[in-house]
Amino acid sequence: MSIETSGEEMYLAHSFMSDEKKHNFQQPLVLAVEDHDDSLLLISYALESLGCRFICQADSSATLIVAKEYQPDLIMLDILLPGLSGIDVVRHLKQEPLTREIPVVAVTALATREDRERILMSGFDDYISKPYMIEDLEAIIRRLLYERLESHSAYELCQD
Structure with missing residues (x-):
């Protein structure tokens, strides 16, 4: 199965990138894929409060392309996304050399122990x-x- 995207979807991904922090490369970049506006707003609020740059998408079809481009x-x-499910998307992400090391968090209404086990077994790093509670989301982030922040710091030290 391949994931394809149109120019319009890439434009949407670009247009939802947080503008005020787009050029500060020391802040971590987070890609949030969520089809419910309220949930996306809550995630973006948490990311902003933590000082993260972010890209928000409501559709999973361009996720692999956006992840490969923006790393x-x-x-x-x-x-539970229209089109490709999050489980399908994470499988593609973990098979792709450019994206396999990026941690992926499942943010879902599926809340049983069996759901959690199935989701984590499919390749997610957390759930x-x-x-x-926003505090719980922030703790996971x-x-x-x-580790990403630490590796960026080590990289920047080597560049000096």
């Missing part, structure tokens, strides 16, 4: 079920971005 430090991915 985000973290991907937050809903499971949070809706509804969630901080934990997963900590």
Whole structure:
């Protein structure tokens, strides 16, 4: 199965990139894929409060292309999306050399123990079920971005 996207979808991905932090390359970049506006707004609020740059998408069809192009430090991915499910998307991401090392968090309404196990077994690095407390979401983001921030710092030291 291949994931294709139109120029319009790429434009939408570009247009939802957080403008005020687009050029500060020291801040982590997060790709958030969520089809419900309220959930996307909550995620973007959490990311902004943590000082992250972010790209928001409501459709999963361009996720692999956007991830390959922008190389985000973290991907937050809903499971129940129109078109490709989050599980399908994470499988593609983990098979692609350019995106396989990017941590991916499942943000989903699927909340049973069996759902969690199935989701984590499909390749996600972490899981949070809706509804969630923003503090819990921020804790997951901080934990997963900590190593990325450390590796960026080491890289910057080598560049001096």
